[in-house]
Amino acid sequence: MWRGGIQKAARKERAPPIGRMSGYAFHPDAFADLDEIWEYIAEDNIDAADRVLADIHSTRTTLAESPQMGHRRPDLTTRPLRFHVVRDEYLIAYAPAEKPLWVLAVFHGRRNTRLMAAVLRDRE
16 A cells, blocks of 8 residues: 555655745655654554555644644754654654755664764765
8 A cells, every 4th residue: 555555645745835824845755764663563463554654644744733742852963953753663753844845865763873864964
């Protein structure tokens, strides 16, 4: 389901209509983050993988409506990014001031913080 349907639909959302002041867009590499999350979970349970991605999708929609919901992570970046936890495990990194909301990365929360910081630096 993820590879064939949701991902294509999400990519279309990358280019919102001109003048739209809500919604969200993804850094191109953030799609790879979602693929990795889905594939890892799907090794054991495809339905669970679909549910996690659905929760991430729901959360990013909520963040687009209330971008200041997240928290800052000065241990990861000095940029004005915000971070929001999904399912107590996944961390969405996004730029709340961007219109549409710009999702830079989606990490597993237990990932090494130095690695997360390096990924965010590479995605400037």
